Amino acid sequence: MKAAAGSGAGLTPGTRFSEVTLTDHAGNERLLSELVGGDPTVLHFYRGWWCPKEQAFFRRLLRLQDEAEVAYSRLLSVSVDPWRVSAAFRAGLGARWTFLSDEDRSVQRKLGLRETTDTVNNPYVPTVFTLDPELTIHACYDGYWFWGRPTEDELTRDLRAVSQDIRPDWEAPTP
Amino acid sequence: MTPVWLALTDERPAGVGAAALVEENGRPAGFLVAWDQRAKPRRGVLRVDPRLVDPDGEAAWVSLVLVPTEIRLPFDDLAVQEARRRVLAQPPLDGVSALMRDATHFEGSIAVERGERAEERLRDDPFGRILPPRLLRVGEGVLGATLPPVGPVMERYGSANPWPGDQFEEQGQ
Numbered sequence: 001m002k003a004a005a006g007s008g009a010g011l012t013p014g015t016r017f018s019e020v021t022l023t024d025h026a027g028n029e030r031l032l033s034e035l036v037g038g039d040p041t042v043l044h045f046y047r048g049w050w051c052p053k054e055q056a057f058f059r060r061l062l063r064l065q066d067e068a069e070v071a072y073s074r075l076l077s078v079s080v081d082p083w084r085v086s087a088a089f090r091a092g093l094g095a096r097w098t099f100l101s102d103e104d105r106s107v108q109r110k111l112g113l114r115e116t117t118d119t120v121n122n123p124y125v126p127t128v129f130t131l132d133p134e135l136t137i138h139a140c141y142d143g144y145w146f147w148g149r150p151t152e153d154e155l156t157r158d159l160r161a162v163s164q165d166i167r168p169d170w171e172a173p174t175p
Numbered sequence: 176m177t178p179v180w181l182a183l184t185d186e187r188p189a190g191v192g193a194a195a196l197v198e199e200n201g202r203p204a205g206f207l208v209a210w211d212q213r214a215k216p217r218r219g220v221l222r223v224d225p226r227l228v229d230p231d232g233e234a235a236w237v238s239l240v241l242v243p244t245e246i247r248l249p250f251d252d253l254a255v256q257e258a259r260r261r262v263l264a265q266p267p268l269d270g271v272s273a274l275m276r277d278a279t280h281f282e283g284s285i286a287v288e289r290g291e292r293a294e295e296r297l298r299d300d301p302f303g304r305i306l307p308p309r310l311l312r313v314g315e316g317v318l319g320a321t322l323p324p325v326g327p328v329m330e331r332y333g334s335a336n337p338w339p340g341d342q343f344e345e346q347g348q
Contacts, residue, residue: 094264
Protein backbone atom coordinates (compact mmCIF):
# COMPACT_ATOMS: atom_id res chain seq x y z
CA MET A 1 0.00 0.00 0.00
CA LYS A 2 1.20 3.48 -0.70
CA ALA A 3 1.19 6.40 1.65
CA ALA A 4 -1.79 8.68 1.71
CA ALA A 5 -1.66 11.79 -0.41
CA GLY A 6 -0.31 14.75 1.46
CA SER A 7 0.72 12.59 4.40
CA GLY A 8 3.46 14.85 5.59
CA ALA A 9 3.37 13.14 8.97
CA GLY A 10 4.60 9.89 7.37
CA LEU A 11 1.40 7.93 7.63
CA THR A 12 2.65 4.76 6.02
CA PRO A 13 2.03 1.08 6.77
CA GLY A 14 4.08 -0.12 9.70
CA THR A 15 4.29 3.30 11.33
CA ARG A 16 2.27 4.33 14.33
CA PHE A 17 -0.65 6.68 13.85
CA SER A 18 -0.48 9.84 15.96
CA GLU A 19 -2.51 9.95 19.14
CA VAL A 20 -5.14 12.62 18.57
CA THR A 21 -8.16 14.01 20.39
CA LEU A 22 -11.34 14.70 18.46
CA THR A 23 -14.95 15.58 19.28
CA ASP A 24 -17.48 12.78 18.84
CA HIS A 25 -21.00 13.12 17.43
CA ALA A 26 -22.34 13.76 20.94
CA GLY A 27 -19.86 16.54 21.71
CA ASN A 28 -17.46 14.48 23.88
CA GLU A 29 -13.69 14.79 23.56
CA ARG A 30 -12.32 11.36 22.62
CA LEU A 31 -8.80 9.97 22.38
CA LEU A 32 -8.09 7.90 19.29
CA SER A 33 -6.45 5.13 21.33
CA GLU A 34 -9.49 4.91 23.61
CA LEU A 35 -11.79 4.66 20.60
CA VAL A 36 -9.70 1.93 18.96
CA GLY A 37 -9.53 0.02 22.24
CA GLY A 38 -8.40 -3.54 21.65
CA ASP A 39 -9.86 -4.07 18.19
CA PRO A 40 -8.86 -3.74 14.55
CA THR A 41 -10.18 -0.42 13.31
CA VAL A 42 -11.04 1.32 10.04
CA LEU A 43 -10.14 5.00 10.43
CA HIS A 44 -11.85 6.98 7.69
CA PHE A 45 -11.28 10.63 6.84
CA TYR A 46 -13.93 12.13 4.57
CA ARG A 47 -14.60 15.46 2.90
CA GLY A 48 -18.06 16.14 4.30
CA TRP A 49 -21.71 15.20 4.09
CA TRP A 50 -22.14 17.18 0.87
CA CYS A 51 -19.76 15.15 -1.33
CA PRO A 52 -21.41 12.52 -3.59
CA LYS A 53 -18.27 10.41 -3.52
CA GLU A 54 -18.43 10.30 0.27
CA GLN A 55 -22.08 9.37 0.16
CA ALA A 56 -21.21 6.49 -2.18
CA PHE A 57 -18.35 5.34 0.04
CA PHE A 58 -20.51 5.51 3.16
CA ARG A 59 -22.91 3.07 1.51
CA ARG A 60 -19.96 0.68 1.30
CA LEU A 61 -19.12 1.21 4.98
CA LEU A 62 -22.75 0.67 5.94
CA ARG A 63 -22.61 -2.76 4.33
CA LEU A 64 -19.39 -3.47 6.22
CA GLN A 65 -21.06 -2.32 9.47
CA ASP A 66 -23.42 -5.29 9.35
CA GLU A 67 -20.43 -7.62 9.59
CA ALA A 68 -18.19 -5.50 11.81
CA GLU A 69 -20.91 -5.43 14.47
CA VAL A 70 -20.28 -9.12 15.17
CA ALA A 71 -16.56 -9.17 14.31
CA TYR A 72 -15.08 -7.11 17.15
CA SER A 73 -13.91 -4.47 14.69
CA ARG A 74 -14.45 -0.74 14.87
CA LEU A 75 -15.12 2.02 12.39
CA LEU A 76 -14.36 5.71 12.90
CA SER A 77 -15.22 8.49 10.47
CA VAL A 78 -13.59 11.92 10.73
CA SER A 79 -14.39 15.21 9.00
CA VAL A 80 -14.14 18.94 9.57
CA ASP A 81 -17.92 19.21 9.91
CA PRO A 82 -19.17 20.52 13.28
CA TRP A 83 -20.15 17.63 15.57
CA ARG A 84 -23.85 18.41 15.36
CA VAL A 85 -23.67 18.19 11.56
CA SER A 86 -21.82 14.88 11.89
CA ALA A 87 -24.51 13.64 14.28
CA ALA A 88 -27.25 14.52 11.81
CA PHE A 89 -25.39 12.93 8.90
CA ARG A 90 -24.72 9.79 10.95
CA ALA A 91 -28.37 9.53 11.95
CA GLY A 92 -29.52 9.96 8.36
CA LEU A 93 -27.14 7.26 7.17
CA GLY A 94 -28.13 4.80 9.87
CA ALA A 95 -24.52 4.46 10.98
CA ARG A 96 -23.87 2.87 14.36
CA TRP A 97 -20.23 3.79 14.71
CA THR A 98 -18.54 6.93 16.05
CA PHE A 99 -18.27 10.05 13.90
CA LEU A 100 -15.60 12.56 14.86
CA SER A 101 -15.30 16.26 14.26
CA ASP A 102 -12.15 18.27 13.66
CA GLU A 103 -13.92 21.57 13.21
CA ASP A 104 -10.85 23.69 13.99
CA ARG A 105 -8.74 21.51 11.65
CA SER A 106 -5.99 21.16 14.24
CA VAL A 107 -5.73 17.40 13.71
CA GLN A 108 -5.90 17.89 9.94
CA ARG A 109 -2.84 20.16 10.17
CA LYS A 110 -1.03 17.71 12.43
CA LEU A 111 -1.66 14.85 10.02
CA GLY A 112 -1.05 16.83 6.85
CA LEU A 113 -4.34 15.61 5.38
CA ARG A 114 -5.87 18.81 3.97
CA GLU A 115 -7.22 18.53 0.44
CA THR A 116 -5.40 21.46 -1.12
CA THR A 117 -7.51 21.55 -4.30
CA ASP A 118 -10.68 22.47 -2.39
CA THR A 119 -10.04 25.96 -1.07
CA VAL A 120 -13.71 26.53 -0.28
CA ASN A 121 -14.32 23.76 2.26
CA ASN A 122 -10.71 22.94 3.17
CA PRO A 123 -11.79 19.36 3.87
CA TYR A 124 -9.83 16.24 4.68
CA VAL A 125 -8.38 14.50 1.68
CA PRO A 126 -10.40 11.27 1.63
CA THR A 127 -8.15 8.68 3.23
CA VAL A 128 -8.75 5.35 4.88
CA PHE A 129 -6.40 3.63 7.31
CA THR A 130 -6.68 0.24 8.90
CA LEU A 131 -5.10 0.15 12.35
CA ASP A 132 -4.24 -2.37 14.99
CA PRO A 133 -4.90 -1.64 18.69
CA GLU A 134 -1.45 -0.10 19.09
CA LEU A 135 -2.44 2.37 16.35
CA THR A 136 0.07 0.81 13.96
CA ILE A 137 -1.03 1.40 10.38
CA HIS A 138 -1.74 -1.86 8.59
CA ALA A 139 -2.76 -0.23 5.30
CA CYS A 140 -3.68 3.17 3.95
CA TYR A 141 -5.76 4.12 0.94
CA ASP A 142 -5.70 7.45 -0.86
CA GLY A 143 -9.29 8.15 -1.88
CA TYR A 144 -8.77 11.41 -3.75
CA TRP A 145 -9.82 9.48 -6.84
CA PHE A 146 -12.74 7.30 -5.91
CA TRP A 147 -11.18 4.07 -7.15
CA GLY A 148 -8.33 4.62 -4.73
CA ARG A 149 -10.64 3.79 -1.87
CA PRO A 150 -10.69 0.31 -0.34
CA THR A 151 -13.31 -2.16 -1.41
CA GLU A 152 -15.26 -4.13 1.16
CA ASP A 153 -13.07 -7.09 0.26
CA GLU A 154 -9.87 -5.14 0.91
CA LEU A 155 -11.14 -3.91 4.26
CA THR A 156 -12.22 -7.42 5.20
CA ARG A 157 -8.77 -8.75 4.33
CA ASP A 158 -7.12 -6.01 6.41
CA LEU A 159 -9.38 -6.61 9.39
CA ARG A 160 -8.78 -10.34 9.12
CA ALA A 161 -5.01 -9.87 9.01
CA VAL A 162 -5.00 -7.58 12.04
CA SER A 163 -7.36 -9.88 13.93
CA GLN A 164 -5.12 -12.81 13.16
CA ASP A 165 -2.17 -10.89 14.59
CA ILE A 166 -3.81 -9.70 17.78
CA ARG A 167 -6.09 -12.57 18.79
CA PRO A 168 -3.97 -15.25 20.49
CA ASP A 169 -6.81 -17.73 20.09
CA TRP A 170 -7.30 -17.01 16.37
CA GLU A 171 -7.06 -20.74 15.78
CA ALA A 172 -10.12 -22.04 17.55
CA PRO A 173 -9.41 -24.09 20.64
CA THR A 174 -10.36 -27.71 20.03
CA PRO A 175 -10.32 -30.83 22.22
CA MET B 176 -11.99 -6.17 35.96
CA THR B 177 -13.91 -6.74 39.17
CA PRO B 178 -17.56 -7.43 38.48
CA VAL B 179 -20.15 -4.96 39.64
CA TRP B 180 -23.57 -6.10 40.78
CA LEU B 181 -26.85 -4.21 41.02
CA ALA B 182 -30.01 -4.95 42.93
CA LEU B 183 -33.21 -3.25 43.99
CA THR B 184 -33.79 -3.55 47.72
CA ASP B 185 -36.50 -2.46 50.14
CA GLU B 186 -34.02 -1.37 52.81
CA ARG B 187 -30.81 0.61 52.43
CA PRO B 188 -27.98 -1.84 53.20
CA ALA B 189 -25.01 -0.66 55.22
CA GLY B 190 -21.49 -0.44 53.85
CA VAL B 191 -22.27 -0.41 50.12
CA GLY B 192 -23.24 2.21 47.58
CA ALA B 193 -26.98 2.77 47.56
CA ALA B 194 -29.39 5.45 46.40
CA ALA B 195 -33.09 5.96 46.94
CA LEU B 196 -35.44 5.25 44.05
CA VAL B 197 -38.62 7.19 43.39
CA GLU B 198 -41.39 6.33 40.94
CA GLU B 199 -42.58 8.88 38.40
CA ASN B 200 -45.61 9.58 40.61
CA GLY B 201 -43.34 10.41 43.54
CA ARG B 202 -43.88 7.17 45.44
CA PRO B 203 -40.73 5.71 47.09
CA ALA B 204 -39.52 2.60 45.26
CA GLY B 205 -36.77 1.28 47.51
CA PHE B 206 -33.07 1.51 46.83
CA LEU B 207 -30.65 0.85 44.00
CA VAL B 208 -27.60 -0.87 45.43
CA ALA B 209 -24.22 -1.55 43.80
CA TRP B 210 -21.57 -4.00 44.94
CA ASP B 211 -18.06 -3.90 43.51
CA GLN B 212 -16.69 -7.35 44.38
CA ARG B 213 -15.81 -10.61 42.69
CA ALA B 214 -18.16 -12.83 44.70
CA LYS B 215 -21.88 -12.57 44.15
CA PRO B 216 -23.07 -10.59 47.18
CA ARG B 217 -26.60 -11.98 47.52
CA ARG B 218 -29.41 -13.67 45.63
CA GLY B 219 -31.17 -11.75 42.91
CA VAL B 220 -28.30 -9.43 42.00
CA LEU B 221 -27.44 -8.71 38.37
CA ARG B 222 -24.12 -7.91 36.74
CA VAL B 223 -23.82 -4.49 35.14
CA ASP B 224 -21.15 -2.81 32.99
CA PRO B 225 -18.77 -1.62 35.76
CA ARG B 226 -18.18 1.70 33.98
CA LEU B 227 -21.75 2.74 34.70
CA VAL B 228 -21.36 2.63 38.47
CA ASP B 229 -19.78 5.63 40.15
CA PRO B 230 -20.00 6.51 43.85
CA ASP B 231 -19.62 10.16 42.85
CA GLY B 232 -22.43 9.98 40.29
CA GLU B 233 -25.16 12.58 40.38
CA ALA B 234 -28.87 11.93 40.69
CA ALA B 235 -30.46 10.76 37.45
CA TRP B 236 -33.49 9.29 35.77
CA VAL B 237 -33.28 5.64 34.79
CA SER B 238 -35.24 3.38 32.51
CA LEU B 239 -35.13 -0.03 34.14
CA VAL B 240 -36.12 -3.20 32.33
CA LEU B 241 -36.23 -6.36 34.44
CA VAL B 242 -37.11 -9.69 32.88
CA PRO B 243 -39.46 -11.66 35.16
CA THR B 244 -37.92 -14.84 36.52
CA GLU B 245 -40.50 -17.00 34.72
CA ILE B 246 -39.21 -15.72 31.35
CA ARG B 247 -35.89 -16.98 29.98
CA LEU B 248 -34.79 -14.64 27.21
CA PRO B 249 -31.55 -15.55 25.39
CA PHE B 250 -29.09 -12.68 25.12
CA ASP B 251 -28.86 -13.48 21.41
CA ASP B 252 -32.63 -13.16 20.93
CA LEU B 253 -33.30 -11.06 17.83
CA ALA B 254 -35.22 -8.48 19.86
CA VAL B 255 -32.24 -8.03 22.19
CA GLN B 256 -29.89 -7.78 19.21
CA GLU B 257 -32.04 -5.09 17.63
CA ALA B 258 -32.25 -3.15 20.89
CA ARG B 259 -28.45 -3.07 21.03
CA ARG B 260 -28.33 -1.76 17.45
CA ARG B 261 -30.86 0.93 18.31
CA VAL B 262 -28.82 2.02 21.34
CA LEU B 263 -25.79 2.51 19.07
CA ALA B 264 -27.80 4.35 16.42
CA GLN B 265 -29.64 6.79 18.67
CA PRO B 266 -28.17 9.90 20.25
CA PRO B 267 -26.27 8.60 23.27
CA LEU B 268 -27.61 8.70 26.81
CA ASP B 269 -25.53 9.23 29.94
CA GLY B 270 -25.11 5.48 30.09
CA VAL B 271 -26.65 2.12 29.40
CA SER B 272 -25.93 -1.46 30.38
CA ALA B 273 -27.45 -4.84 29.91
CA LEU B 274 -28.06 -6.70 33.17
CA MET B 275 -26.95 -10.31 33.42
CA ARG B 276 -27.19 -13.20 35.82
CA ASP B 277 -25.42 -15.83 33.70
CA ALA B 278 -23.61 -15.94 30.36
CA THR B 279 -26.53 -16.74 28.11
CA HIS B 280 -29.63 -14.80 29.17
CA PHE B 281 -30.78 -11.21 28.99
CA GLU B 282 -32.08 -10.33 32.44
CA GLY B 283 -32.76 -6.68 31.84
CA SER B 284 -31.18 -3.32 31.22
CA ILE B 285 -30.62 0.04 32.80
CA ALA B 286 -30.45 3.30 30.85
CA VAL B 287 -29.38 6.51 32.59
CA GLU B 288 -29.99 10.10 31.61
CA ARG B 289 -29.81 13.52 33.22
CA GLY B 290 -30.99 16.96 32.23
CA GLU B 291 -34.26 18.63 31.39
CA ARG B 292 -35.29 16.14 28.72
CA ALA B 293 -34.17 13.02 30.57
CA GLU B 294 -37.61 11.47 31.05
CA GLU B 295 -38.59 12.21 27.47
CA ARG B 296 -35.39 10.69 26.10
CA LEU B 297 -35.69 7.58 28.25
CA ARG B 298 -39.13 6.89 26.81
CA ASP B 299 -37.22 5.92 23.65
CA ASP B 300 -35.12 3.33 25.54
CA PRO B 301 -34.69 0.59 22.90
CA PHE B 302 -34.66 -2.13 25.56
CA GLY B 303 -38.07 -0.85 26.64
CA ARG B 304 -39.45 -2.33 23.43
CA ILE B 305 -38.65 -5.82 24.71
CA LEU B 306 -40.50 -5.52 28.03
CA PRO B 307 -42.19 -2.54 29.68
CA PRO B 308 -39.60 -0.43 31.53
CA ARG B 309 -39.95 1.38 34.83
CA LEU B 310 -39.01 5.03 34.79
CA LEU B 311 -37.42 5.90 38.12
CA ARG B 312 -35.58 8.77 39.72
CA VAL B 313 -32.39 7.59 41.42
CA GLY B 314 -30.47 9.58 43.99
CA GLU B 315 -26.78 10.43 43.87
CA GLY B 316 -23.97 8.05 44.66
CA VAL B 317 -24.50 4.99 42.48
CA LEU B 318 -24.73 5.71 38.76
CA GLY B 319 -22.24 7.73 36.76
CA ALA B 320 -22.02 8.88 33.16
CA THR B 321 -20.09 6.96 30.53
CA LEU B 322 -18.75 7.87 27.13
CA PRO B 323 -20.91 6.53 24.29
CA PRO B 324 -20.11 3.04 22.98
CA VAL B 325 -17.76 3.29 19.99
CA GLY B 326 -19.79 0.98 17.77
CA PRO B 327 -20.67 -0.78 15.64
CA VAL B 328 -19.92 -3.87 17.75
CA MET B 329 -23.09 -5.16 19.38
CA GLU B 330 -21.59 -8.40 20.70
CA ARG B 331 -20.38 -8.91 24.24
CA TYR B 332 -16.63 -9.03 24.81
CA GLY B 333 -16.85 -12.37 26.54
CA SER B 334 -20.22 -13.90 27.31
CA ALA B 335 -20.22 -12.88 30.97
CA ASN B 336 -19.30 -9.27 30.26
CA PRO B 337 -22.43 -7.07 30.27
CA TRP B 338 -22.87 -5.16 27.02
CA PRO B 339 -21.62 -2.55 26.02
CA GLY B 340 -18.42 -3.44 27.90
CA ASP B 341 -15.87 -3.22 25.10
CA GLN B 342 -12.70 -4.99 26.24
CA PHE B 343 -11.99 -8.68 26.48
CA GLU B 344 -10.99 -9.65 30.01
CA GLU B 345 -9.52 -12.85 28.67
CA GLN B 346 -9.13 -13.82 25.07
CA GLY B 347 -12.01 -15.68 23.50
CA GLN B 348 -15.55 -14.88 22.51
